[in-house]
Each structure stands twice: as C-alpha cells, then as structure tokens.
Amino acid sequence: xxxxxxxxxxxxxxxxxxxxxxxxxxxxxxxxxxxxxxxxxxxxxxxxxxxxxxxxxxxxxxxxxxxxxxxxxxxxxxxxxxxxxxxxxxxxxxxxxxxxxxxxxxxxxxxxxxxxxxxxxxxxxxxxxxxxxxxxxxxxxxxxxxxxxxxxxxxxxxxxxxxxxxxxxxxxxxxxxxxxxxxxxxxxxxxxxxxxxxx
Numbered sequence: 001x002x003x004x005x006x007x008x009x010x011x012x013x014x015x016x017x018x019x020x021x022x023x024x025x026x027x028x029x030x031x032x033x034x035x036x037x038x039x040x041x042x043x044x045x046x047x048x049x050x051x052x053x054x055x056x057x058x059x060x061x062x063x064x065x066x067x068x069x070x071x072x073x074x075x076x077x078x079x080x081x082x083x084x085x086x087x088x089x090x091x092x093x094x095x096x097x098x099x100x101x102x103x104x105x106x107x108x109x110x111x112x113x114x115x116x117x118x119x120x121x122x123x124x125x126x127x128x129x130x131x132x133x134x135x136x137x138x139x140x141x142x143x144x145x146x147x148x149x150x151x152x153x154x155x156x157x158x159x160x161x162x163x164x165x166x167x168x169x170x171x172x173x174x175x176x177x178x179x180x181x182x183x184x185x186x187x188x189x190x191x192x193x194x195x196x197x198x199x
Contacts, residue, residue, distance in 0.1 A: 003040045010098075011037065011045070013070065019091045022098050023070050035068060043070045086139045090162075093132040100129060137168035144172050153184050160188050166195050 002014035003023070011024040024035070024045065036057050039046040048063035050056070057063040140159055147156035156172075163169050169192040176185035 005037070008102075015091065019095075021091050021094050036063075038065065041067070044068060045070060086136060086143070089132065089136050089139070093129060093136065096132070097129045133164045134167070137163050137165045141168050141171050145175065148175060148179060148181075153181065157184060157187055160184075160191060163191070164195070166192065169195055 004012050004020075006012075009025055010022055012020045013023045015021050024037070034050050034052070034054075035045065035047055036050050037045050037047045044067040046065055046067055048057045048065050140163055144156050144159045147153070147159060160169065160172050163172070169188055173185055173188045173192060176182075176188060
C-alpha cells in the first residue's frame with residue numbers, strides 16, 4: 001500500500017490502489033500516549049510509542065520501535081465485489097468528514113487570503129456526514145445478518161468492528177443473544193461500550 005504523510009500530520013493510504021483515505025492523525029492531541037511514525041511496511045506503521053508528556057522520542061536509550069497494524073476505515077480486501085457499494089460509501093464519507101474538518105479549521109484565514117475560497121464551500125456539514133454514517137451502518141448490519149445466516153461468525157465480528165453507531169451495534173448484540181451466540185455478543189457489547197463512551 002502506498003502511503004503519504006503531509007505537514008498537517010495526516011497519514012493517508014492508497015487503499016486497494018483505488019482511493020486515498022486518511023489512516024492516522026499523527027499530530028492529534030494524545031489522551032494517554034501517541035505514536036511517532038518512522039516508517040511503513042505493508043499494512044503496518046513502524047515507530048516508538050511515546051508517553052502523553054513526551055514531544056519526541058529519546059535518543060539515549062534508543063527507543064524500541066513497534067509495528068502497529070493499520071486498521072483501514074473501510075471494508076478490507078477480504079470482502080467480495082458485492083460489498084463495493086459499502087466500501088465506496090465509507091471512503092467517500094471519510095473523505096468528506098476530513099474535508100469538513102479542514103475547511104472549518106482554516107475558514108477565517110482562507111476568507112481573508114484566498115480569492116477562490118467560495119468555490120471550496122461545497123462541504124458536507126456534520127449532520128450530513130452523520131446521516132451517511134447511519135446509512136453505511138444499515139448496510140453493514142444487513143451484511144452482519146447474512147454472516148450469521150451462513151454461520152460465518154469470524155467475518156461477522158469483522159463487520160461489527162466497522163460499525164460506527166450505537167444503534168447498529170445494539171441490533172447486532174440483540175441478534176447474537178437471540179441466536180445463542182454469547183462469545184460474539186460479548187465482543188459486540190465491548191464495542192458498544194467503547195462507542196457509547198465516545199459520544
């Protein structure tokens with residue numbers, strides 16, 4: 001996978017050799033620790049993990065680099081062509097959410113200095129991005145049901161981990177409990193707890 005790293009700290013990957021999509025904001029304000037990226041190999045980012053108060057890695061002793069697997073914000077290559085619609089919607093929404101964030105962040109500066117600023121104002125607002133996420137979640141829940149029907153529980157767990165909203169995860173947890181799948185239900189309830197706490 002080709003990867004770029006820009007001056008804003010955004011790492012983007014050329015997913016499936018088709019779309020550029022953000023993978024990591026390396027300059028985001030860390031809650032507990034942060035990742036200092038020094039390289040990329042296949043689908044892994046290489047570098048040391050810094051503590052919250054560290055601005056850069058120490059030189060003595062030399063920090064230990066770790067490989068952090070990239071979790072793509074899309075359905076992976078394991079999915080077949082029938083999932084192309086979901087893949088495309090996820091990438092598009094991720095891109096639009098990033099555009100909205102950048103547009104709002106630099107709005108004041110660009111209004112003053114960029115004579116073409118008005119041409120870039122066709123951004124999606126937060127509500128539109130949220131609606132798009134809900135639409136994607138509905139499609140993923142349908143895929144989750146298909147996996148349960150086929151008894152493909154490993155694939156069902158992967159699909160559940162791509163859900164963004166509480167509603168979709170709740171539906172999946174209820175389905176698992178009704179079908180007597182306690183292990184899968186427990187995994188989804190963990191995801192649900194994380195999702196609920198981030199709202």
